Amino acid sequence: MIELKLSIDTKAINQFALLTEKNLRYAASNALRETVLIAKDALRTDLEKKSGGPIVGGATAWTKGGTYAKRPSASNLVAEVGLRSDQSRAAGRYISV
Secondary structure (H helix, E strand, O other), X not given: OOOOOOOOOHHHHHHXXXXXXXXXXXXXXXXXXXXXXXXXXXXXXXXXXXXXXXXXXXXXXHHHOOEEEEOOOOOOOOOEXXXXXXXXXXXXXXXXX
């Protein structure tokens, strides 16, 4: 005969209750937001390179200032990083990175 004792930690089960769609969307938007900020900094750093970057000699302050980051929200999980092209003299109209 085998004697078997089971013990269940109900604290772990209660933690699963926090995994609602609302909380998951919030966590995903936070992760995307951090990623967007890192990508924007990486783009600016890449534009500043004097050699080996997308612009020979490095970008001007006007070009570096033309970077943007569209941050996500919990209701809209879309993020974007790039050069502005929404204005007539925006850097994104002249440069393709």
